[in-house]
Amino acid sequence: MRIGQGYDVHAFGDGDHVMIGGVRVPHERGVLAHSDGDVVLHALCDAMLGALALGDIGIHFPPSDPRWKGADSRVFLRHCNELLRERGWRVGNADVTVVCERPRVGPHAPAMRALIADELGIGMDDISVKATTSERMGFTGRGEGIAAMATCLLVRA
Numbered sequence: 001m002r003i004g005q006g007y008d009v010h011a012f013g014d015g016d017h018v019m020i021g022g023v024r025v026p027h028e029r030g031v032l033a034h035s036d037g038d039v040v041l042h043a044l045c046d047a048m049l050g051a052l053a054l055g056d057i058g059i060h061f062p063p064s065d066p067r068w069k070g071a072d073s074r075v076f077l078r079h080c081n082e083l084l085r086e087r088g089w090r091v092g093n094a095d096v097t098v099v100c101e102r103p104r105v106g107p108h109a110p111a112m113r114a115l116i117a118d119e120l121g122i123g124m125d126d127i128s129v130k131a132t133t134s135e136r137m138g139f140t141g142r143g144e145g146i147a148a149m150a151t152c153l154l155v156r157a
């Protein structure tokens with residue numbers, strides 16, 4: 001088995017939705033990012049890459065590369081999954097925590113879990129997405145941005 005962890009942050013900016021775990025969540029702000037700015041998928045990619053010491057998402061998908069401008073982060077997740085499948089591994093389970101005051105994540109968590117599980121070719125019960133506020137403290141607490149932390153365990157495929 002191998003274990004990995006990932007962390008990602010994006011500041012809020014103009015917009016009317018936020019992509020979280022591949023789900024379009026309506027919000028009065030968007031996020032500032034080169035891609036679609038999906039903190040859940042970015043943190044999960046980093047956890048998967050980290051588990052095999054394969055660097056981080058920015059190494060595989062440089063923010064300077066115009067191909068990733070506005071990119072759907074499911075492309076990144078798919079690629080990371082291929083990298084570990086090629087090496088004989090699959091995600092055994094993963095646990096992601098989203099940190100923001102708003103939007104509310106809970107109502108969308110089942111859809112996020114289903115989408116991620118589908119991309120990884122594993123069961124929905126092996127993917128957890130949960131959320132917490134920062135009790136109004138710090139940058140997430142002031143509503144300046146959104147963060148996510150992910151942990152994943154890899155098992156032999």
Ligand SMILES: Nc1ccn([C@@H]2O[C@H](COP(=O)(O)O)[C@@H](O)[C@H]2O)c(=O)n1
Nearest residue numbers: 100101102103104105106131132133134
């Ligand atoms: N963006 C968020 C933040 C929290 N939740 C849910 O609310 C519960 C209470 O949050 P606390 O920060 O007071 O622990 C939390 O357990 C989540 O279920 C949410 O859905 N979206």
Ligand SMILES: C[C@@]1(CO)OP(=O)(O)OP(=O)(O)OC[C@H]1O
Nearest residue numbers: 033034035057058061062063068
């Ligand atoms: C995803 C990439 C793609 O260019 O850019 P961003 O969308 O800005 O997201 P970040 O979490 O900063 O990761 C770096 C890049 O790989």
